[in-house]
Amino acid sequence: MTADRTAPVPGRPLRVMVVDDHPMWRDAVARDLSETGLDVVATAGDGDEALRRLPAARPDVVVLDLQMPHMDGVRLTRYILSAHPRVRVLVLTASGEQSDVLEAVKAGATGYLVKSASREELLDAVRRTADGEAVFTPGLAGLVLGEYRRLAVAAPDPGPNPRDTPKLTERETEVLRFVAKGLGSRRIAQRLQISHRTVQNHVQNTLNKLQLHNRVELTRYAIEQGLDTET
Amino acid sequence: MSRVADGRAADRLPPHSTPDRTDSGLWTATNAFRTVGWTYAAVIAVLDRTEYRHPAGVLLILAAMAAWTLFFALFRSRPPWLMVVDLCLPVAFILLTPVVDTSERIQDGAHTVPALWSAAAVLAWAVWGGRRAGIAAACAVAAADVLEIQGRVTPQTLYNIVLLLLLGVIVGYAVEVLRQGRRELAAAIAVEAATEERERLARDIHDSVLQVLAYVQRRGAEIGGDAAALGRLAGEQEARLRSLVATGPAPQDPDAEQDLRALLGPLSGVGVTLTGPAGEVPLRGPVARALAQATGAALDNVHRHAGDGARTWILIEDEADTVAVTVRDDGAGIPPGRQAQAEQNGRMGLSLSIRGRIEQVGGTVQVTSAPGEGTEVEMRVPRENTR
Structure with missing residues (x-):
């Protein structure tokens, strides 16, 4: 997973692409990012445009809105990451559509931020996304916790291959609950008497397992439906 | 109604x-x-x-x-x-x-x-x-x-x-x-029509009003001063409008299951983050309403006691046997002994408005707090009583 996602070249400004169908927001986000020294290499108003411009723009991070006409952010995330696995996706959404956020994250988005977040939070999130660090807001932690529990209920008995259904370790659950309740990772590290880095790893792990499971499920679905023969 | x-x-x-x-x-x-x-x-x-x-x-x-x-x-x-x-x-x-x-x-x-x-x-x-x-x-x-x-x-x-x-x-x-x-x-056709209409409204509102309100909030915070106050107002309205278009009509039967998430939606806003599973959290009507009211009471408590600028997180957890709602703030916290004393004197809203409501539907309440560490109220209701 980390092998094909090399960190951006140090010393050069981060290359960012902004995808939002709302011109006001697209410009505001692009302006905020470029004012702080990031290189906004492209903007796009919808998914098709984004995919057309992506190869030439070669961004490190794509900041995208979930609700867009023609192609929603979840599908766009999937397309971007299958064609350009090195690009990282940060979802910026004005909506409370929690299931869309979850789908985008399962499709490989590294983080998600609500549009009401401040400019500093946005900059911080873009930088952390570029570093490959999950942008784990309390909202996302709650969603991920809920998703693991939904998976556990959907498959109560571990099948012949227990790895089929991803599960949280006790520590991971503990960490996720802390994040969901608004504690910062340093606070969590203090409480659990582990290092800040370990907290980050736990959080990242919960996301990786979910994304892996999602890919396996999609592949299995494709094989079952005979879709793999088309390629 | x-x-x-x-x-x-x-x-x-x-x-x-x-x-x-x-x-x-x-x-x-x-x-x-x-x-x-x-x-x-x-x-x-x-x-x-x-x-x-x-x-x-x-x-x-x-x-x-x-x-x-x-x-x-x-x-x-x-x-x-x-x-x-x-x-x-x-x-x-x-x-x-x-x-x-x-x-x-x-x-x-x-x-x-x-x-x-x-x-x-x-x-x-x-x-x-x-x-x-x-x-x-x-x-x-x-x-x-x-x-x-x-x-x-x-x-x-x-x-x-x-x-x-x-x-x-x-x-x-x-x-x-x-x-x-x-x-x-x-009646079924009316509900369907209302749902369709709300979805259409939600799409429209999302594409226009919500985006602008969120933008006003963000720019206001950046400019500061009076603009920040205007921005906060815009943010509050954005949260209210969002939960309005996300919530369905109240069921006619008071015992019918209600989605706890939708009930708690209006509580989120500036400084209050609501988080939980992506799907619905259905609970029997009275239980869902008791949890929602107790959560509202816990939030009131935060506003009164946690101090200015305290932020609050509401976490909904849908577990196998229980449904839990946790309200945590990063405010002043309660000094040790104060809460027990206050509850004995019946002064604090915590005992009646939260404990009373939750225990009535067979649930439990756990309060943890320390000075400077904020307060955490965890409310749990059993599933078997709710289905």
């Missing part, structure tokens, strides 16, 4: 005020039956014309029957007076039979002048008001029949009375079932 009131009002409305295709079909059938009944009575009158005491009187009654049959078929609505007249006429014609016919013929079991025509009134009443109205009309016609033969009830009379009652009950019952089904269908 208004939906509930509307539904009840619709139930109370007399059936004749809600005409539609099925109703008009029923009335057409009633009119057809009445016409057949009149033809039958007329044929008997023609066959027996020489035997009546007053053939002219019989003719007059038949003419009145024909006139009423026509009038009833052409009259557009079915007000109560029309139905009363519709029942009084056959009763009167039955009671007039001894006047126009000979007592010998009546004792021999001759038909009344209206004969089968009087059954049409029973049918009409059953269509109009269901089972009870049908039975009432059947009883009235039967009573007139018994009076006409001066109480000398023959097996044939009894048989006719039973048939009249059956007509009233069966048709009345069928009509009630039909109307009930139609009401349910209409």
Whole structure:
């Protein structure tokens, strides 16, 4: 997973692409990012445009809105990451559509931020996304916790291959609950008497397992439906 | 709420005020039956014309029957007076039979002048008001029949009375079932239409208003000062509007399951983050409402005691056996011992408004706090009590 996602070249400004169908927001986000020294290499108003411009723009991070006409952010995330696995996706959404956020994250988005977040939070999130660090807001932690529990209920008995259904370790659950309740990772590290880095790893792990499971499920679905023969 | 009131009002409305295709079909059938009944009575009158005491009187009654049959078929609505007249006429014609016919013929079991025509009134009443109205009309016609033969009830009379009652009950019952089904269908269609409309509104609002409000909030915070206050207001309205378009109509049945997430939605806003699973968290109505009210009380507590600028997180967890809602703030916290003391004195809202509500639905409340560490209120309700 980390092998094909090399960190951006140090010393050069981060290359960012902004995808939002709302011109006001697209410009505001692009302006905020470029004012702080990031290189906004492209903007796009919808998914098709984004995919057309992506190869030439070669961004490190794509900041995208979930609700867009023609192609929603979840599908766009999937397309971007299958064609350009090195690009990282940060979802910026004005909506409370929690299931869309979850789908985008399962499709490989590294983080998600609500549009009401401040400019500093946005900059911080873009930088952390570029570093490959999950942008784990309390909202996302709650969603991920809920998703693991939904998976556990959907498959109560571990099948012949227990790895089929991803599960949280006790520590991971503990960490996720802390994040969901608004504690910062340093606070969590203090409480659990582990290092800040370990907290980050736990959080990242919960996301990786979910994304892996999602890919396996999609592949299995494709094989079952005979879709793999088309390629 | 208004939906509930509307539904009840619709139930109370007399059936004749809600005409539609099925109703008009029923009335057409009633009119057809009445016409057949009149033809039958007329044929008997023609066959027996020489035997009546007053053939002219019989003719007059038949003419009145024909006139009423026509009038009833052409009259557009079915007000109560029309139905009363519709029942009084056959009763009167039955009671007039001894006047126009000979007592010998009546004792021999001759038909009344209206004969089968009087059954049409029973049918009409059953269509109009269901089972009870049908039975009432059947009883009235039967009573007139018994009076006409001066109480000398023959097996044939009894048989006719039973048939009249059956007509009233069966048709009345069928009509009630039909109307009930139609009401349910209409309610379902209304809910579907409302949901569709809300989804359309939600899309529109999301594409325009929410984006602008979120933008105003963000720019306001950046500019600072008065603009920041305006931005905060915009943010509050954004949160309120978002939960408004996300929430469905309240169910008519208070015991029906409600989505806890939707109930808690309006509580989120500036400084309050609501988080939980992506899907619905269905709980039995009273339990869901108790949790929502207790959560609201916990938030009030934060506003009062946690200090300015405290942020709050609400976490919903849908576990196998329990549903938990945790309200945590990063405020001043409660010094050790203070809370127990306050609860003993009954001063703090925590004991009654939170504990009381949660324990009433079989749940538990756990409060953890330390000075400077904020306060965490964890409320848990068992699943088995909620399903």
